[in-house]
Amino acid sequence: MVKQSFAERWDLDPARREALQAVITGVATADRMIAQLEAMKAHFLAAGQAIAVEIMAELDPSSSHALPLRAIAADIATATNAADGTIRSRMNGAAILTTDFPATYAALSEGRISRAHADVIVDAGLRLDDERARARYEQVVLDRAESLTPGRLRPVAHAVAERVEPTSVVERHENARARRCTWVDDLGDGMSEFHAVVESVRAHAIQDRLTQMGLTIRRAARDEARRAYGPVVDDLAVEDGDPVDERTLAQIRADVFADLVLTGHPTAHVSDATGGNALAAIRGSVQITIPAETLVGLGDDAAFLAGHGPVSPDIARRLAADTATWTRLFMDPDTGCLRTVDAYTPTAAQRRFLAARDEHCRFPGCRQPIHRCDLDHSHAHSEGGHTAVCNLSALCRAHHMLKHHGAWGLEHGPGGVMIWTSPTGRRITDRPGPAVRFMAELDATDPDPPPVEVEETAPF
Known part of the structure; x- marks a missing residue:
């Protein structure tokens, strides 16, 4: 008897497929x-x-x-x-x-x-x-x-x-940076919103560090609860004082943020191998692409914060100078697709390449950053798929599960293009973010663009 996958067992029959369409x-x-x-x-x-x-x-x-x-x-x-x-x-x-x-x-x-x-x-x-x-x-x-x-x-x-x-981006950034500030909006019921206007790199690094700390605290609480109650802790009605953290990730982030600002360290303690606080070792992570001429000071084109927007070249150069390792990327001048990276260890090179090419989960519309994604074989390794960049893509855990158990199909095209097939048979093409930006920027610098015509019509 051939064992069917979960996706095959719930595949849509013709009537349900038509209804869903x-x-x-x-x-x-x-x-x-x-x-x-x-x-x-x-x-x-x-x-x-x-x-x-x-x-x-x-x-x-x-x-x-x-x-x-x-x-x-x-x-x-x-x-x-x-x-x-x-x-x-x-x-x-x-x-x-x-x-x-x-x-x-x-x-x-x-x-x-x-x-x-x-x-x-x-x-x-x-x-x-x-x-x-x-x-x-x-x-x-x-x-x-x-x-x-x-x-x-x-x-x-x-x-x-x-x-x-x-x-120039340098002039605009300096003008914008002069407006950095913080303020508080009261919401009532004893709650307020704290706002801070800071450089984009710092803002996203702050959010990333809070997220990493929050996930670490949740994992530690879950592990402690399992040690106390066993693997069925989620099904138990535990009493007050038991080691179960019922806060959402958003709530933990907010609590850790307040701790860090007010005391300089998180109140929660998650022991590492030496007994120290594992949270203290966590640092914010961001991914920035810097043009070579900007990096060496021969130009001032903006760098790019993956998934978000431009970064001042001065900030990008300072971050590059303080970074222990960084990777050169070689792009196709006609398409903007990445060709390769100049690294020696194959598996490390593949990870660096995919981090630059994919930036985030490759399911259409998902923007989960790649350092929180799995590197999935488009053609399953168990079925002969190769561990190569032409057969690997970043998928967050939710969409990784959906691919394998949700009746979704995936084809890996050239240049990192992903072609998804939905349960109803629709085909959705997802292109790598850097290539999409490259082609858009190329069109924006077209010296002879076609005229723009907008009809003066009412919307009703």
Whole structure:
């Protein structure tokens, strides 16, 4: 008797496959309709702000105090059961979208992108004051937006904005860095939000260190509970004081953050092999790609924080100088795909190569960083698959399980392209993030781009 895999045992029969395809089509159709309604809403909110601005222009500027805008926003707020401050913010955002980003507004009106995509495009492009540069930026980013999730689109949008921005990244970073600060917003019920504006590299390193500490604390609590109660601890009703940590990872991160800021060390103690606190040895981890000319000081092109956005060349050079090991990457000048890395130990070279190529989990839309992923054989090793970069990809634990037990298929194409097949037979192509950014940046620097045309049509 041939043993079936879990995925084969629950594979969809024709009737359920057809029903699920109808569900997927219905959800996609609803999303397009929601996007069109979001565009319609933006149209009316922008029109409301335009009326307010027109009235204020007719008044004595010294006595208007933006009262017409506040009054109109309050009128809309009472009709929609929203806070008037929220409506003022949405009116301003709608005016920016419809006026400064007409191509993005048109794509939203047609249901080709979601409001979340539009927000990413506007947020990354707000710094572009030149109208032609902004139009070029929109054209390039919108070409990618329809095939990327908002999370995957964000670093691409920042990379393209960086290319078309006439002001150097060094000057912009220094201006932005001068605005670093902290503040607190009270939330009520004895809770507050603590905010800090710092360099992106530091912010993501802080979050990564908190995550590593949180995971270490959770594992230690689980191991202690298993020692006390055995492997069925999750099924036991334990009493107060028993060694079980029921906090979520987000809660542990918040607690560790407060400990570190207030006392300089985490309150929790997780013993290492010597009896010391294992948490003290944890450091934040980030991945940065630095152009060779920037690294040696011959240029000032921005470095790139994997999965997020540009980094000042000065910060990138300082980090490189303090790093014990770093890897040269050789890229194809036509496609942006990585060719190889110059390392000697094969397994270490493969890990470094995949860290640079994949950056995060390769399931469509997932952005779990690669240092929290498994390196999976696309063609199973047990079935003759080779341990080579052309047969390896980063998958987070959840999507690794989904691949093996969720009736999803995966083909490994050239250049690190992953072609997924869903349980209903849909084929989704996932391309490596560095290659996607490279092609977007290449398009952004095209010396002779085609003209940008946006039809003046209402979204309804």
